[in-house]
Amino acid sequence: MVLGLVKGLGITLKNMTKPRVTYRYPDEPLKMPDRFRGIQYLDPEKCIVCNQCARICPTDCIQLTGKKNPDPEKKGKVLDTFDINFEICILCDLCTEVCPTEAIVMTNNYELAVYSRDELFKDIRWLHENNQNIRSENSTNLIKKPGGKTT
Amino acid sequence: MSHEEQNEKELLKEEKELQPEPSADAKTEKKEGEENNPVKAEPGESDAPVTAKPGLPPKSSVPRAPRAAGAGKARPAAGARPRPAAKKAEKKPEEPSPLQPQLDRFLRLLKDRLGEGAVKEAYINRAGSHIPTLVVDKEHWLSLAQLLKEEESFQFDYLRLLSGVDYETHMEVVYQFYSFAHGHQIAVRVKTGRDEAKVPSVSHLWKAADWNEREAYDLLGIHFENHPNLRRILMPDDWVGHPLRKDYEPLDKEV
Amino acid sequence: MLRTEEMLLNVGPQHPSTHGVLRLIVKIDGEMIVDAEPVIGYLHRGTEKLAEDLNYTQIIPYTDRMDYLSAMTNNYAIVHATEQLMGLEIPERAEYLRVIVMELNRIASHLVWMGTYLLDVGAMSPFLYAFRDREEILNLFNELCGARITYNYMRVGGVKWDAPPGWIEKVGTFVEYMKKQMRDYHALITGNEIFISRTKGVGVYSKELAIQYGLSGANLRVTGIDWDLRKKQPYSIYSRFEFDVPTGKTGDLYDKYLCRMNEVVESLKIIEQAVNQFPEGGSIMGKVPRVLRVPEGEIYVGIESPRGELGCHIVSKGKDKPWRLKFRRPSFYNLQILPVLLKGENISNLVAILGGIDIVLGEVDC
Numbered sequence: 001m002v003l004g005l006v007k008g009l010g011i012t013l014k015n016m017t018k019p020r021v022t023y024r025y026p027d028e029p030l031k032m033p034d035r036f037r038g039i040q041y042l043d044p045e046k047c048i049v050c051n052q053c054a055r056i057c058p059t060d061c062i063q064l065t066g067k068k069n070p071d072p073e074k075k076g077k078v079l080d081t082f083d084i085n086f087e088i089c090i091l092c093d094l095c096t097e098v099c100p101t102e103a104i105v106m107t108n109n110y111e112l113a114v115y116s117r118d119e120l121f122k123d124i125r126w127l128h129e130n131n132q133n134i135r136s137e138n139s140t141n142l143i144k145k146p147g148g149k150t151t
Numbered sequence: 152m153s154h155e156e157q158n159e160k161e162l163l164k165e166e167k168e169l170q171p172e173p174s175a176d177a178k179t180e181k182k183e184g185e186e187n188n189p190v191k192a193e194p195g196e197s198d199a200p201v202t203a204k205p206g207l208p209p210k211s212s213v214p215r216a217p218r219a220a221g222a223g224k225a226r227p228a229a230g231a232r233p234r235p236a237a238k239k240a241e242k243k244p245e246e247p248s249p250l251q252p253q254l255d256r257f258l259r260l261l262k263d264r265l266g267e268g269a270v271k272e273a274y275i276n277r278a279g280s281h282i283p284t285l286v287v288d289k290e291h292w293l294s295l296a297q298l299l300k301e302e303e304s305f306q307f308d309y310l311r312l313l314s315g316v317d318y319e320t321h322m323e324v325v326y327q328f329y330s331f332a333h334g335h336q337i338a339v340r341v342k343t344g345r346d347e348a349k350v351p352s353v354s355h356l357w358k359a360a361d362w363n364e365r366e367a368y369d370l371l372g373i374h375f376e377n378h379p380n381l382r383r384i385l386m387p388d389d390w391v392g393h394p395l396r397k398d399y400e401p402l403d404k405e406v
Numbered sequence: 407m408l409r410t411e412e413m414l415l416n417v418g419p420q421h422p423s424t425h426g427v428l429r430l431i432v433k434i435d436g437e438m439i440v441d442a443e444p445v446i447g448y449l450h451r452g453t454e455k456l457a458e459d460l461n462y463t464q465i466i467p468y469t470d471r472m473d474y475l476s477a478m479t480n481n482y483a484i485v486h487a488t489e490q491l492m493g494l495e496i497p498e499r500a501e502y503l504r505v506i507v508m509e510l511n512r513i514a515s516h517l518v519w520m521g522t523y524l525l526d527v528g529a530m531s532p533f534l535y536a537f538r539d540r541e542e543i544l545n546l547f548n549e550l551c552g553a554r555i556t557y558n559y560m561r562v563g564g565v566k567w568d569a570p571p572g573w574i575e576k577v578g579t580f581v582e583y584m585k586k587q588m589r590d591y592h593a594l595i596t597g598n599e600i601f602i603s604r605t606k607g608v609g610v611y612s613k614e615l616a617i618q619y620g621l622s623g624a625n626l627r628v629t630g631i632d633w634d635l636r637k638k639q640p641y642s643i644y645s646r647f648e649f650d651v652p653t654g655k656t657g658d659l660y661d662k663y664l665c666r667m668n669e670v671v672e673s674l675k676i677i678e679q680a681v682n683q684f685p686e687g688g689s690i691m692g693k694v695p696r697v698l699r700v701p702e703g704e705i706y707v708g709i710e711s712p713r714g715e716l717g718c719h720i721v722s723k724g725k726d727k728p729w730r731l732k733f734r735r736p737s738f739y740n741l742q743i744l745p746v747l748l749k750g751e752n753i754s755n756l757v758a759i760l761g762g763i764d765i766v767l768g769e770v771d772c
Contacts, residue, residue: 004597011594012531021538035552035567058464092467092558097566106552135552140566278491279705280639310620312706314719314732325719327706331617331631338706359620362742370454385447385771394455395730 034136037093038109041134042082042127046103049077052141053095053104061089079103084127086112086120096138108133248275253335254283260305264298265291276338282327284338292341293351299328299337300356306332313363315371317397322348322373343373352378370395410436415753419448423526423757426767428741430760434753442748442756444741449771457731462488462562462698465731470556472733473769475518478504478511479711481560483733486641487707487718488562491700499688500564501643506577506680507547507559509673513584514543515712516666516673519764523663524595526761527604532595539587542580549573563694578681581674588671596664605659609747609759612657619743622736623714624665625763628654635710646683647676659762666764669712699726706734713737713764735772737765 023030032038049066062084066077096106107130114120122130248254258273272286287295299307307328314325322343329336343350352375354361364375365384372393375381383390392399418429427448433441453472457465462484469480482504489496496504521536544554551559551567559566595601613629626633634651636644652668654661700722708717714736721730740763747759 002599004599004602008531008594008598011590014590015535021541033549033552033570035550035570036548037552056464058460058467090467090556091553092556093552093566094463094467094558276704278493278701278703280490280707282706308617311708311715312717312719312732312734314706314730314734316721316730316732325704325706327717331633357620358618359739359742362738366738383447385450387447394452395458 032108032110032133034108036106036108036110036135037091038107038133038135039086039091039112039122039130040084040096040104040127041107041130042124043103043105044079044082044124044128046101047079047082048101048103049079050100052098052100056094056098058092058094059088059090061085061087062095079124082124082127084122086122087117096135098141099139100141102139102142105138106135107131108135248277248281250275250281250283257283257285257305257337260302261285261295261298264302265294269295271342279338282336282338284340286340286342289341289343289350292339293353295339296351296353296356299339304333306330307337308332308357310357310359310363311336313360313367315367315373315395317345317371317395319345319397321345322371324350324367324373326353348373349376350374351376352381354378369393372396412440417756419445423761424767425522425761425765426770428760428765428767428770430744430756432748432753432756437753439748439751439753439756442745444744446741446767446770449767451772453772454731454733457728459727461726462700462728465728466560467556467558469733470558471768472735472772473515473711473713473716473737473766474555475766476511476515476712477555477557478507478559479709479716481557482508482642483707483709483711483716483718484731485560485562486709487705487720488698488700490707491703491705491720491722492562492698494563494692494694496564496692497689498643498685499568500690500692502680502684503565503569503690504560505642505644505647506574506677506684507550507557509677509680510543510546510577510580512673512712513670514540516670517543519666519712520591520595520663523761523764524601526757527601529595529598529601532591535587535590535594539584542583546573546576546580549576561691561694562698564689564691568690574681574684577677581678581681584670584674588667588674591667596667602660604758605663605762607656607658607660608755609659609662609751609762610657611743611747615743615746616657619746620739621714621743622739623710623712623764624662624669625714625740625743627651628662628665629657630654635708635715639708641707641709644676647679649673649675659758662762697726699724700728708734711736713766713769714740733772735769737763737767737769738772741765741770 049064051064054060054062054064062082064082065080067080069076069078091106093106096102096104099105109130109132112120254273254275258270261270269291270285270287274284276282276284285295299305307330309329309331310326311329312325312327316323316325322345324341324343326339326341327336328339341350348371350373352360352364354364354375355377361378361380362384364378365381367373368375368378368381369383369386370393382388386394394401412433412435415432415434416429417432418424419427424430429445429448431443431445432439451471453468456468460468465484466481469484470477472480517536517540521533521540524532524536547557547559548554549570550573551557611629613631616626616629616631622633630653632651632653635641636649637651649672652665652672654665700720702722702724704719704721706717706719708715710716715734716736717734719730719732719734720728723729744760744763748756751759
């Protein structure tokens with residue numbers, strides 16, 4: 001009648017001696033694997049204002065504007081403003097996937113808790129300063145030029 | 152595929168101009184829009200098999216524009232591929248579908264029991280793993296459903312899918328059935344008007360249809376006649392409008 | 407004889423044993439359930455409506471959020487339907503990766519079910535063990551695609567990431583580990599007298615009723631029908647693997663538990679074979695046009711998710727966005743039978759029967 005219970009208790013006892021599997025999270029930060037999709041890092045220098053990230057974003061959380069390159073020698077545009085609204089960003093990784101210059105890349109940082117929703121609206125400066133733990137593989141869409149990839 | 156070459160070209164352009172895609176997109180969009188207008192003007196009765204032909208050759212090497220034209224055609228043409236004319240043309244180059252005999256058998260039996268004209272159209276949906284598909288008007292749906300469920304050699308006892316589609320010219324309810332006794336399956340597309348979208352309920356035949364019909368009513372505004380409890384199921388009871396209708400206007404655009 | 411009176415009891419939408427935001431209006435007479443009515447829609451986000459304004463790649467992250475316990479199969483449902491309609495060929499390596507992650511996800515999902523179900527019927531420790539082992543799978547996924555729940559891993563034509571170095575070996579190690587754990591679970595739960603008395607003979611329904619209500623997955627198989635789409639209408643590369651379809655005999659809750667536990671074993675078998683056959687090298691993305699324009703047409707494909715038949719019905723008008731996208735969510739179909747099962751039951755069996763169906767509300771409400 002109680003055989004099953006005793007057997008179950010045996011499992012419990014067996015597990016008592018096993019090493020701990022829980023994390024001491026807020027005290028000790030969790031190390032995420034390299035591919036982890038955390039808050040984006042932005043390098044405005046690399047951005048060519050192609051708008052692909054804003055267009056692929058499934059939640060429409062990226063807004064960016066470009067301006068003419070101040071250097072008259074160079075063609076194209078440079079980035080003027082770049083905002084990500086982390087209230088609705090789902091960190092799906094599509095923006096970094098389509099970026100042809102790896103201007104926007106993922107980092108391993110995941111702590112986004114703030115006291116006010118307004119603080120979740122991150123601008124170009126904040127995203128540029130978020131430059132720790134940058135992921136090594138990002139775009140699958142890099143522009144290949146004879147001399148290797150553009151920067 | 153021609154598609155790919157085009158896209159590669161696009162990509163190359165993009166490298167140079169860095170911003171070609173939106174404009175390219177906008178162009179095709181416009182083209183489609185233009186194509187759309189004249190067709191929309193002609194009523195939903197463009198059902199005639201002839202109209203099917205232009206939309207037919209999706210595999211030819213003609214690039215996007217003509218295909219877009221096909222796509223732009225108001226909905227009846229969207230069924231273009233499967234329309235009778237389309238099927239005949241399809242048969243010549245392609246081998247007849249392995250399930251064609253099955254469909255013919257179904258049709259013979261249906262003709263025997265329901266008479267001529269109950270099934271508006273029948274075809275093999277090649278894209279959808281060759282499933283035999285029937286198109287019927289809602290007037291004939293109830294008697295057909297009864298037959299599909301109860302006839303010895305049909306015995307479609309398992310409802311796999313109930314989905315509603317708004318084609319802008321008309322509404323459709325799509326059913327997929329499977330028979331555990333015979334191991335065969337069938338798809339049925341029931342057509343109904345758009346303004347007075349009404350389809351007889353089959354929830355007494357397949358209990359699984361109960362919530363699905365409520366869902367289709369909730370999201371598409373299709374009324375299922377004689378449904379025991381046709382109320383909204385996903386949206387709040389006091390919601391105005393049916394969100395999946397193409398003319399639905401959201402209260403707040405931003406959301 | 408005492409005079410009794412019927413009363414209405416409101417369960418949920420916030421209730422620990424409804425596994426989400428499900429509300430039940432239960433009419434009870436004493437402790438007997440006279441009638442029950444599920445009220446759903448609290449988690450309705452309009453995925454199908456949103457999809458009409460998104461291109462096929464953008465829809466994938468949305469599907470992650472439907473059945474959030476098994477996002478890999480959701481990913482697969484949409485990309486598979488799109489690929490079928492476009493007639494794309496998928497590279498071997500991608501197919502193997504897909505099968506491995508889907509089966510791993512099935513195990514993770516069944517572990518959550520098992521843990522929370524045991525919690526429902528009053529056992530605490532299996533929950534902790536189940537989540538410990540699930541964590542192993544989530545860590546594997548995290549390494550592979552950078553997320554633990556919302557993977558966004560598959561793409562039309564292939565998968566986003568190749569397996570990182572050593573990952574396949576880790577999966578192999580996990581399979582061995584999990585096989586051992588299964589023995590522990592059986593020792594812990596299967597013979598437990600309390601569990602048996604809570605579940606044996608409870609919530610029984612017949613084959614005919616299950617078919618009538620369109621049940622699928624373990625809910626259907628428990629009645630003895632071996633309806634598994636991986637076997638009956640093989641998709642991907644499932645026809646290459648040897649595995650059985652566990653079915654039940656009596657159709658009660660205990661059988662459902664055994665059925666799902668055996669499915670874990672079968673999934674382990676599939677993963678093991680896939681790991682052994684895993685191709686060296688090769689591409690993970692097929693030849694896919696840069697802008698996905700799906701040819702005009704209509705398609706319905708069903709795949710076997712941990713909860714049953716997850717179907718995807720696409721109507722395309724040749725654009726890069728679907729004209730209509732409909733998901734056949736297994737939980738939505740399975741939940742319908744609940745009022746029938748609850749009628750005449752004791753109120754204490756409510757959570758046991760509801761838990762046995764294994765619903766995910768993100769999927770029910772879509």
